[in-house]
Amino acid sequence: xxxxxxxxxxxxxxxxxxxxxxxxxxxxxxxxxxxxxxxxxxxxxxxxxxxxxxxxxxxxxxxxxxxxxxxxxxxxxxxxxxxxxxxxxxxxxxxxxxxxxxxxxxxxxxxxxxxxxxxxxxxxxxxxxxxxxxxxxxxxxxxxxxxxxxxxxxxxxxxxxxxxxxxxxxxxxxxxxxxxxxxxxxxxxxxxxxxxxxxxxxxxxxxxxxxxxxxxxxxxxxxxxxxxxxxxxxxxxxxxxxxxxxxxxxxxxxxxxxxxxxxxxxxxxxxxxxxxxxxxxxxxxxxxxxxxxxxxxxxxxxxxxxxxxxxxxxxxxxxxxxxx
Ligand code: MLT
Ligand code: MN
Numbered sequence: 154x155x156x157x158x159x160x161x162x163x164x165x166x167x168x169x170x171x172x173x174x175x176x177x178x179x180x181x182x183x184x185x186x187x188x189x190x191x192x193x194x195x196x197x198x199x200x201x202x203x204x205x206x207x208x209x210x211x212x213x214x215x216x217x218x219x220x221x222x223x224x225x226x227x228x229x230x231x232x233x234x235x236x237x238x239x240x241x242x243x244x245x246x247x248x249x250x251x252x253x254x255x256x257x258x259x260x261x262x263x264x265x266x267x268x269x270x271x272x273x274x275x276x277x278x279x280x281x282x283x284x285x286x287x288x289x290x291x292x293x294x295x296x297x298x299x300x301x302x303x304x305x306x307x308x309x310x311x312x313x314x315x316x317x318x319x320x321x322x323x324x325x326x327x328x329x330x331x332x333x334x335x336x337x338x339x340x341x342x343x344x345x346x347x348x349x350x351x352x353x354x355x356x357x358x359x360x361x362x363x364x365x366x367x368x369x370x371x372x373x374x375x376x377x378x379x380x381x382x383x384x385x386x387x388x389x390x391x392x393x394x395x396x397x398x399x400x401x402x403x404x405x406x407x408x409x410x411x412x413x414x415x416x417x418x419x420x421x422x423x424x425x426x427x428x429x430x431x432x433x434x435x436x437x438x439x440x441x442x443x444x445x446x447x448x449x450x451x452x453x454x455x456x457x458x459x460x461x462x463x464x465x466x467x468x469x470x471x472x473x474x475x476x477x
Contacts, residue, residue: 170326170363170477171214172390173239175222175232176207177469179396179445180263182228188446190406195452202453206471207232208263209372209443211392212239212252215325215363221254221316223359223370225267233270235472250275253318256308256328257281259356259373260288260338263443265295272297276319282330282354283307288341310354313362325364330357331384334375335417356417360384366477368392372443375417377430388436389477392469393427394418395441398448398457400426406447418443421450421461428464442469 176182183206184193195203207228214220220239226232233239233252241249254277257264268289271277279298281289286305289295304319308330316326335356336342336349343350358371358381368390374381385391396418403409403416413420420426421441431439441450441461449455450468458468 169215170361170366170368171217171238172368172475172477173212173220173236174442174469174471174473174475175210175212175236176226176228177442177444177471177473178206178208178451179443179448180208180261181446182206182208183444183446183451185446190408190447192449192452193446203451204453204470206444206451210264210267211370211442212236213326213361213363214238214251218242218251219253219318219324220251221256221324221326222252223256223361224258224264224372225255225271226263227266229267229270232471248273248275252277253324254278254280254316256316256359257285258330258359258370259335260285260341261373262338262340264372265289268295268298271303272299274299274302276302278304278306278317278319280306280308280314280316280328282310282357284352284354288338308357310357327362329360329362331360331380332356333358333371333373333381334378335373336375339416358384363477368477373417374419375414376419377425377427382430382434385431385434385436388434390438390440390475391431391436392440392442393431395421395427395444395448395450395468397445398422398450402445402447408447421448422457428461428466432464438467438475439465440467440469440473440475444468 184196208226210224210226332353336351337355374394397413400413400420449457
């Protein structure tokens with residue numbers, strides 16, 4: 154009887170958090186527009202083991218009605234169209250969206266360009282580290298986010314912040330951001346400055362909490378530090394940077410001259426790679442996200458994907474849903 158009452162009492166399950174993977178791929182998506190490698194050709198040919206993926210972003214909700222986006226990818230319009238959770242409700246006004254807020258982890262093109270899709274004078278709140286908000290303020294194209302409708306709010310490091318809609322109502326989710334090794338966005342690099350002009354706050358990881366449930370979203374991270382390992386220890390769920398399988402992947406495949414670390418990303422494999430450094434962290438669910446089109450993890454029949462799965466990793470796909 155008591156058990157039935159518990160299940161039937163409205164609101165008691167309100168701390169469930171739903172997570173939608175809107176995009177699993179890194180910048181450029183899969184296949185990238187100008188890629189002509191074997192994986193891209195398989196994807197374009199409709200090979201079921203080489204499924205196209207959009208650029209990385211997740212949506213999070215505590216009631217499955219109002220949603221917070223974590224990063225806004227250039228593919229956002231397509232992601233909204235493909236995820237019915239993000240469609241206007243049937244009884245909603247003629248202009249409406251369940252998306253109430255956006256949280257940014259850095260100013261990379263694949264994380265901010267989608268903001269331009271969110272113009273049209275829709276009430277939103279937009280959260281980011283002051284350095285990231287400053288980048289948006291200095292780029293006048295982002296003025297299409299009409300300030301009369303879009304409230305920009307700073308996320309200070311290591312402070313638990315309640316995510317509220319534009320009007321100030323809580324969305325039932327709190328975030329705590331923390332700096333992770335990385336660098337300033339590629340398009341903001343200053344070749345003359347030390348570390349390309351990178352400063353703390355340019356790239357953050359985020360702990361997302363909803364009542365008793367919490368998980369981590371870290372789509373970009375160049376190294377595992379003691380601080381990060383401590384934060385992640387025992388976590389229920391971590392989405393983590395799966396950009397490259399190997400640190401020299403871009404060089405070995407003839408796609409570029411930079412190592413993963415130089416790009417701000419640790420690699421999945423290798424002695425100081427992600428799979429290895431997560432082994433002692435006791436994380437219940439580990440999900441690679443922000444996977445570059447060069448990474449064989451994207452291919453469902455690759456040996457690398459099998460290896461990651463054997464090590465207990467899941468590989469995000471567009472449309473994946475997780476509830477905590
Ligand atoms: C990255 O993740 O390193 C960036 O998204 C690269 C880029 O801006 O193309
Ligand atoms: Mn990226």
